[in-house]
Structures are given as C-alpha cells and as structure tokens.
Amino acid sequence: MAALSEHFTLCGLLTEADDGRTEILGVEPAGEPDRVLVTDSVQAVTLYKVSDQKPLGAWAVKQGQSITCPAVLNHESGEFVVVHDGKVLRIWKEDNVNLDTAFKATLSADVCRIHTLPNADPLVLFKGGAVLFLDSLLADPQQEIGNILSDGERIVWSEIFADEGQPLIVYVTQQLSSYFVYIHNFSPVCVCKYHLKPNTEGSTILDCSGSVKSKIFTLLTLYSSGQVCQTPFPVSPIDQETERVVTALPLLQLSGPIEVGALKFLDESHVAVLMQSPSTQKDCLSIWNTTFQTLQTACNFPQKTSAQHILFQLWCSDNKLYVPHGKALVVVPYICEVSCLASVLGKSRNIETSENVPFVNWGKLVGKNLEVKQSNSGARKKTRDIKTNGNPGNGTECTLYPLDVQNMSQAQTEVLVQQLLLGKEDTDFQVTVGKITQSLVKHCMADPKYYPQSSLVQLVQTKTLSYSLCPELLSLCLEKRDVHLLQLCLHSFPDVPEAVLCSCLKAFLSISEKWLNAAQIDTESVTLYIDVRDKAKGHKYMEHQEEPTVVQNGFSPTALDEDSCGELIAESLPQTVQMATCPMSNKRAVLVNSVLMSPYSESFLLPHLKDMSGDQVMFFLRYLQYLYQICNENITVSLPGKQVPTVSQIMDWMNLLLDAHFATVVMLSEAKSLLNKIQKTVKSQLKFYSELNKIEGCLAELKELKCPASVSARYSIEVLKLY
Known part of the structure; x- marks a missing residue:
C-alpha cells in the first residue's frame, strides 16, 4: 500500500522576465538525507535543509550567464559541480561564498548532464553521447570529445545506476520520431545501442525512469498514448556492432492520450506519475x-x-x-509498503496478535522427517521481514514480469527469462512461467522468424509446465522440428496425449541424421549400453567361440528356442546374438527412449500407432528387439544408466506395435527374421517365468518346513533336493 502525506512548500521560484516561465533544472541529493540541491534555469543553485524549509547556501552566476545542467555533489570530495553556458565547468565547496572565485574549466564540447553516485567519481555526459569520468576530464579539459550520436539525434533523458558497485549510465535519445536507448558499461567499457519502438504506433515518449536488479536494467517509459511501458535490457555487454530492436511492453494504462506528464520509479512495485487528471482537468500526482x-x-x-x-x-x-507547483517547489512525502493482495483491496494485515497459531507440518505427513513447530505472531513477523528485506536477487512479492511478450525481440525474451528464473522461490512462480510460455508460443506462431529456443528450453527445464497448461508448445516444436525441446517436454510433461506422443515418435523415427547431428542432445544415457557393447562385440564373439560360457543361475534366455524344452544346460551363445548392433544412432535412441518412458493408455494409443508407415514400424521393432536382447543378456529388468526404459516398457510397446501392424509385418519379406527372433524372445520369456514359478513353489515348501534351530554345540549340513 502507498500513501501521500500532506505536501509543503520548500521554496518559491523565480521567473524569467521574457516569458514569465519558471523552470527547475534539477533537484539532486546533497549528501545527507535531509538536504537537496535545487538548480533553476535563471541563475541560482541553492542548498536546502528540507525539514527546516530554509536554504543553507546559494550561489549564482553572473548576469548574462545561464546554468545549463543541474548542480550535483561530488561524494568523493564533498564539492559541488555545475556547468553554465554549455561548456564552463565550476567546482566549489559549501563554504565558498562567490561562485566567481570557484574553480573554472572550459571544456571542448557541450555537457548534457553530470551524474554522481556515492563512493564513485562523477561522470560527465556530453550532448554528443560520450561519457567521461570527471577526474580524467579535469586532467585535460580541452581534450577532444568524440561523438556517439548521429546528426539530428538528441538526448531526452539520462540517469546513472549502480550495478554491483559499478556505475552504469543509461540515456534515451530521439531522432525525428525514433527513439534509441544507450547503455554505457564501465567494467568493461562498452556502449550498447537499442532501437526502442513504442507499443502504440505514433505515440511519443513524455518521460522515463528505470531501475537495475540482478544484471537486468528495466526502463519505464510514459507515452503520450497514456500508457506506462517497461522494457528489460541485459546489463552484460553484447555485440556492440549490432543495433538491436526492442519493443516497449505495456505495464499500466493510465487514461486516454495525454500531452504532458512525468514519471518516477519509486520501488519494485510502485511508480509515481504526474499528469492532468481527465476527470477534474487539474494536475494530479498519483502512485x-x-x-x-x-x-x-x-x-x-x-x-x-x-x-x-x-x-x-x-x-x-x-x-x-x-x-514545481505554480510559483513554488512543493515537497510531497510518501510511503510505500510491500505489495500484497490485502493492501491492494484496502485491508490491513493484522500482525499484532497474541494467540498461538499452530502450523500443520505437511512434510511430515508425507514421510519427511521435519520438526513440527508452533509459531506466534512474532515469528510470522520475523519471517515476513526476512522475506521483504532479504537479498534483492531472491525477492518474492515485488518481482515484476511482463506477461505480454507479443512484441518482444529474442534478446528481450532472453533477458525476461533470466530475470524470471532468479525468482524460483516466488509463490506464483509456476503461474508466471505458464503465462510467459503461452505468450512466447503465440508470438512464435504469429511470427515464423521468431523462435527463442534457448528461452523455451530454460522454461521447460523448470519442470513446472504441463501439456494442459501450454498445449501449443509441442505442436510448435513439431513444426520447427526441435527434437531437443520435444525430448525435454516428454520427460517433463506428465499428461501428453497419445496422439501427440505418436506424432513425436514418428518425427523421431523419420528425421534425417544430418538434422540430428546438428541438434544438442545428451547421449550419455545410451552410451552405457550402445557404444560399449558395439565396440566390444568383436572381442566378445571371439571369446565365446573359444570357450563356452556357463550361464549363471542355470538359465540362458537365448538357449530357450523352440527346440530347447528339456533340461537347461550350459552352451555357447549363438553368433547372431553376439553380432547384433543397435539399428539407431545414439541421438535417435535417446529421443525414442523418451517416448518409451512416457505414460499412455493402450486403448487411446493403439489407433494412432496404425498411422505409422511400414518402414517406421520395422525400424522401431528392430530397436525394441535390440533393447530386449540386451536386457536378456544381462538378466536384468532395466538397461544400465539413467532415463532408460525398463524391460516391461519395451515389451509393452512391442506388443502394441505388433497388435497395430501385425498384418503389415507378416506381409513384409524383410520382417521374417525379425519375427523369428521375437518369437524366440517370447518363448524364452514364457520359459523363464515358468521356471521362476517352479522355484517359487519350492521356496514356499522350504518356508513351511523351516524348524526353529535347536541349541547345540554341533552343526550339520543337510542337502535338500528341490526337483
């Protein structure tokens, strides 16, 4: 909640004789919290103590001279700095009485503004766009100052910010009806230029403000259309040779079109606006x-x-x-509280209560060993204070994310997503991610050239999205053939429809190897059972040719073909098994595995599997048979590694595929050998479970015959014949 206190007059304003106009060039902080420097366009710089409403000192230039930029305080030296007549620099201390006796330096170019920060050397911004430190400028006042701006381009707003202790100068320029944003970094020294387009065509900028947080500079602009827009920019240096185009994003709609107005950023949730009220036709200051x-x-x-x-x-x-109000400079104190829904609705939070309120420990109810604590009002207040006054990078309630990204460039999108990911602890983080993703997908569909792939990947990796929350995302990925993002979505989304799942499978099976090689896909999960096996297959085959292998536990799935129905014996593994290789490349195998592990309903998936071509069916069957063969050789229910399908998932997909295409597969001549292998696989599986059932019965009998051990100093060995 924000509130304006009763205003009071700080000082009267002089007027120029020619037009009676009063113009304040600036009101700048003067070191102490209760002191400000007021610079007017007539002749004077005045230091005021605000609470006492009286001047502490005043300095004026000679008749015929005019101050051309606001006076500021050099926090390093405690001196005041001002520029008059465009190029004449004056530096003096508070105890100086006459400005004529102050230090004077004439520069070689016109100065636009001087900006200062505590514990930093002042920076001088020239009208040509160059920025120099005051100390380096005083060492050679007549040094040549280069121009950054083009002809006809003028600075309409500028400000200095602190970015992790380093100064950052930002200024906005106008050239005809176009606006540009320049960001000066000093560590390292570089200048980034952006072409700022308005959200509403034909509107002009009336005023600007801004803030820096977590390496993101946010520019607020007040337009003549009555909109307050925001535009995020990365503070980190980018390609200086490229002029990037960005579009202002609407933040507030104040009223209809306005002619004049002023804007000031107060905190992360509040802005102050000075404009004409449409209802009363009077000038109105609002928060x-x-x-x-x-x-x-x-x-x-x-x-x-x-x-x-x-x-x-x-x-x-x-x-x-x-x-400035009439012929006086008015001071309006204000307060801004932390934003919450209760304050917006006009209700105050009752934080003073003496009753103890128990909190249910849901973590313990679901099995987490957490300590249940009783919390009183003091504890809640402390928690809220920590949440409000903690690290700005981890803010929760004041974080601001524009959800309308229809006109954002890819550079702005990257900045927005980076800013969003810094607030993972926000209570509305999941909702914000969903809305921004929906807006990005709509933008991609409206503009085919726009596709922020890296930003979409980062949003999916938050694992807060689902298909129902953003159904168009997978369709967009299929259209763009973005197999990497498709794989991430299948791993993250628990509710992918069977029709979309089958479309992903067909895309993975039919995409070219050239396209796969260009995709960034992590193949670590499949190299454990594909690369090692295929590289060593020749060595293993020679080893088995020379010496038979005795299979552990008396069972060899490959020995159980249609002729092996008797006693299980040790025998050599067939050559065809050892020479088997994966029919897919590693990247394609990773993609297909993401489909195998996705949840589905057989009754809904089966109709869509019938749309697959014969080549896709055979390709997929060979891979499924290959995976099952590896599981049988290792006598395990899953493949080695993480994010790999289990033997149960492999068999289920094999059964579904044969159910959907059995008639087609039978008619294909190249499928005969594959079907024979699958038949042997099924028979070996049946035989395996049959033997397990026998062992289960014997173990049950042993459990019933188990007798309590008698206390004796002797021991004996008994041999039990199972079958």
Whole structure:
C-alpha cells in the first residue's frame, strides 16, 4: 500500500522576465538525507535543509550567464559541480561564498548532464553521447570529445545506476520520431545501442525512469498514448556492432492520450506519475501499484504545475517527491509498503496478535522427517521481514514480469527469462512461467522468424509446465522440428496425449541424421549400453567361440528356442546374438527412449500407432528387439544408466506395435527374421517365468518346513533336493 502525506512548500521560484516561465533544472541529493540541491534555469543553485524549509547556501552566476545542467555533489570530495553556458565547468565547496572565485574549466564540447553516485567519481555526459569520468576530464579539459550520436539525434533523458558497485549510465535519445536507448558499461567499457519502438504506433515518449536488479536494467517509459511501458535490457555487454530492436511492453494504462506528464520509479512495485487528471482537468500526482495494476493514492493540485513546459518535472529523493507547483517547489512525502493482495483491496494485515497459531507440518505427513513447530505472531513477523528485506536477487512479492511478450525481440525474451528464473522461490512462480510460455508460443506462431529456443528450453527445464497448461508448445516444436525441446517436454510433461506422443515418435523415427547431428542432445544415457557393447562385440564373439560360457543361475534366455524344452544346460551363445548392433544412432535412441518412458493408455494409443508407415514400424521393432536382447543378456529388468526404459516398457510397446501392424509385418519379406527372433524372445520369456514359478513353489515348501534351530554345540549340513 502507498500513501501521500500532506505536501509543503520548500521554496518559491523565480521567473524569467521574457516569458514569465519558471523552470527547475534539477533537484539532486546533497549528501545527507535531509538536504537537496535545487538548480533553476535563471541563475541560482541553492542548498536546502528540507525539514527546516530554509536554504543553507546559494550561489549564482553572473548576469548574462545561464546554468545549463543541474548542480550535483561530488561524494568523493564533498564539492559541488555545475556547468553554465554549455561548456564552463565550476567546482566549489559549501563554504565558498562567490561562485566567481570557484574553480573554472572550459571544456571542448557541450555537457548534457553530470551524474554522481556515492563512493564513485562523477561522470560527465556530453550532448554528443560520450561519457567521461570527471577526474580524467579535469586532467585535460580541452581534450577532444568524440561523438556517439548521429546528426539530428538528441538526448531526452539520462540517469546513472549502480550495478554491483559499478556505475552504469543509461540515456534515451530521439531522432525525428525514433527513439534509441544507450547503455554505457564501465567494467568493461562498452556502449550498447537499442532501437526502442513504442507499443502504440505514433505515440511519443513524455518521460522515463528505470531501475537495475540482478544484471537486468528495466526502463519505464510514459507515452503520450497514456500508457506506462517497461522494457528489460541485459546489463552484460553484447555485440556492440549490432543495433538491436526492442519493443516497449505495456505495464499500466493510465487514461486516454495525454500531452504532458512525468514519471518516477519509486520501488519494485510502485511508480509515481504526474499528469492532468481527465476527470477534474487539474494536475494530479498519483502512485500506482505495478504488480497489481492499481491506483494506490493520488492528490490534485489547484494550480497548474510547470510540467506543462518541459519534459522532466518530477524528482524523488529520500521518500519525498518534488513537484514545481505554480510559483513554488512543493515537497510531497510518501510511503510505500510491500505489495500484497490485502493492501491492494484496502485491508490491513493484522500482525499484532497474541494467540498461538499452530502450523500443520505437511512434510511430515508425507514421510519427511521435519520438526513440527508452533509459531506466534512474532515469528510470522520475523519471517515476513526476512522475506521483504532479504537479498534483492531472491525477492518474492515485488518481482515484476511482463506477461505480454507479443512484441518482444529474442534478446528481450532472453533477458525476461533470466530475470524470471532468479525468482524460483516466488509463490506464483509456476503461474508466471505458464503465462510467459503461452505468450512466447503465440508470438512464435504469429511470427515464423521468431523462435527463442534457448528461452523455451530454460522454461521447460523448470519442470513446472504441463501439456494442459501450454498445449501449443509441442505442436510448435513439431513444426520447427526441435527434437531437443520435444525430448525435454516428454520427460517433463506428465499428461501428453497419445496422439501427440505418436506424432513425436514418428518425427523421431523419420528425421534425417544430418538434422540430428546438428541438434544438442545428451547421449550419455545410451552410451552405457550402445557404444560399449558395439565396440566390444568383436572381442566378445571371439571369446565365446573359444570357450563356452556357463550361464549363471542355470538359465540362458537365448538357449530357450523352440527346440530347447528339456533340461537347461550350459552352451555357447549363438553368433547372431553376439553380432547384433543397435539399428539407431545414439541421438535417435535417446529421443525414442523418451517416448518409451512416457505414460499412455493402450486403448487411446493403439489407433494412432496404425498411422505409422511400414518402414517406421520395422525400424522401431528392430530397436525394441535390440533393447530386449540386451536386457536378456544381462538378466536384468532395466538397461544400465539413467532415463532408460525398463524391460516391461519395451515389451509393452512391442506388443502394441505388433497388435497395430501385425498384418503389415507378416506381409513384409524383410520382417521374417525379425519375427523369428521375437518369437524366440517370447518363448524364452514364457520359459523363464515358468521356471521362476517352479522355484517359487519350492521356496514356499522350504518356508513351511523351516524348524526353529535347536541349541547345540554341533552343526550339520543337510542337502535338500528341490526337483
């Protein structure tokens, strides 16, 4: 919840004689929380103590000179810095009485703004777009200053931010009806340029603001269409040779079209807007909640403010807003609480209660050994404080994600997803991931050239999505033949329909090897039973030719063909078994395995399997028979490694495939040898389970005959003949 306190006048404003217009160039912090530097466009720089509403010092330039950029405080030296007449730099201390006696340096280019941060050297932004540190500039004031901006391009807004202790200069320029965003990094030194397109065609920028969090710079813009838009930018350096095009994303719809206005970022959930109220036709200062898109508080001014004259007429410092109102500079204190649904609905949270509230430990109910604790109001308040005031990178309630990504570029999409993944602890993380994924898929379908594959992979890997939440995602992957993303979806989605599952299978079986080689697929899960086996098959075959192998536990599945119905004996493994190789490449095997392990219903899957071609059926059957053969050789119910199908899944798919295409397979001449192998496989399986049933009966009899051991100093060995 946000609230505006009663405003008060800080100072009166002088007016220019020619047009009677009052213009404040800037209100900048002056070191201490209760002090600000006010610079007007007439002649003066004044230092005020806000709580006392009185000046602590004032400095003016000579008659005929004019201050051209706001005065600032150099936090490193404690000196004030100002520029007059475009190029003349003045530096003085608070105890200086006359500005004429202050240090003077004439520069070689016009200055746009001087920006400062605590514990950092001031940065000078020139009108040509160059940015230099003040110290390096004072070492050679007449050094040549290069131009970054093109002809006709001018700076309309600029600000300095701190990114992990490093300064970051961001400014917005205008050239005719086009707007550009420049981001200056200083570690390493680089300049990134973006072409900013409005969300509404033909609208112009009235004011800007911004913030930096977790390597993401978010630009807020107020447009003449009455919209407040946000645009995320990566702080990390990108290709400087490429001018990227980004589109502003709508965040708030304030009213209809407006002519003037001002905007200021307050915190992660609130922005302040100064504009003309459409109902009262008076200038109105309001605070909006950007998380819930609601108006929190507002106050109307009886007279016009000076925001009608210039672009920037709203400043913020130390929880106070500064607004030129008529012929006075007005201070409006404000407060912003942490956003929650209760405050937006106008209800306050009752945190002062003395009763103990028990919390049910659901983790213990599901088998986790967690300690059940009783919590009182103090504990809840402490938890809430930690959640609110903790690491900004792990914020929960104030994180803001734009869900309308229809006009975002791929660079903006990557930034948005990175910002989203930083808030995995958010209570609404799953919902946000789902909405953003839906918007990205719709954007991809509307624009065939747009496909942020890496962003979609990161969203799927959160394991919070499902087919029912985003059904168009798999269709998009099939259309783009993105087998890597298809595989991730099949592993993550528990509710893939049988029709889509069969479409994925046919795509995996028919896609070319050239396309597979270009795909990024992890083959570690199949190399444990494909690469090792195929490389060693020659060695194993020679070994078995020289010396018969005695099969453990008295059982060899390969020996149980149609002629082996008697006693199980040790014999050599057939040559055809040892020479068998995987019919698929490693990457294709990984993809097909993801289908084998997906849940399905036989009655719904069987009709769709009938749509497969004969070549696909034979290809798939050979792979299934190969997998089952490996399981039989190792006498195990699963393949080695992780994310591999079990022998039960292999047999189920083999049965379903034969049920769907038995008539087709029987008519194919090349299927004869494969069917013979499968027949032997089934007979060996039946024989194996038959022998297990015999052993089970014998073990049951042994359990019944078991007698309690008698206490004796002797021991004996008894031989029991089972059969």
